[in-house]
Amino acid sequence: MAKPNKPEGIPIRSLVNDDRNYDRLVGEIIHMQTRYRELVQDNDRNGLNRYSKGLLVSECETQIRAREALQQAISIRDAIKQERKILQVMGEGLSGKNQEKARRPRPKKNEAGDTLDEIIRNLARTHRDEHPGEVWPHLKTAIEDWSDSSDVREIGDGDSRSYRYKQSDKLGGITYAWFRKKFRRYKTGI
Structure with a gap:
């Protein structure tokens, strides 16, 4: 699987840590999918796409660029999901260790019970x-x-x-x- 390319100017960490940016990316993907479907239907009606035995043989340049942009956005979304899962698992591990440390009785007492x-x-x-x-x-x-x-x-x-x-x-x-x-x-x- 090829490493996903991120769009210029958008740091992936900002998308991982900020739900608004992630939601915006998902919204853009939905819009791009809709636009791509409409573009394919228009190109089919206008005869710009050629099919052989039901398979797409050749497609127009704008459709190719739209498909590549959509694939890139989807791969970024998938990379962000994976990064979020990793951060969540790491955070749960650290959280558990911190909880164990916090449960230790404090402050220390001497043998007489004074702190x-x-x-x-x-x-x-x-x-x-x-x-x-x-x-x-x-x-x-x-x-x-x-x-x-x-x-x-x-x-x-x-x-x-x-x-x-x-x-x-x-x-x-x-x-x-x-x-x-x-x-x-x-x-x-x-």
């Missing part, structure tokens, strides 16, 4: 007048107490810094941006 969110909430209550950057070092000691591990390391600097910790043989981490967001939320009572 890291509760630790941040307590820090926000006790350090109401301080900025998140000033409370960040206190979080390290709170994580050490929470995870029962003295192996809490700070990685990075500025807004891209984070703490990495080990809790019951599982590695965990918290970024400064996430801490700042939670800290401000708990500090304002939202």
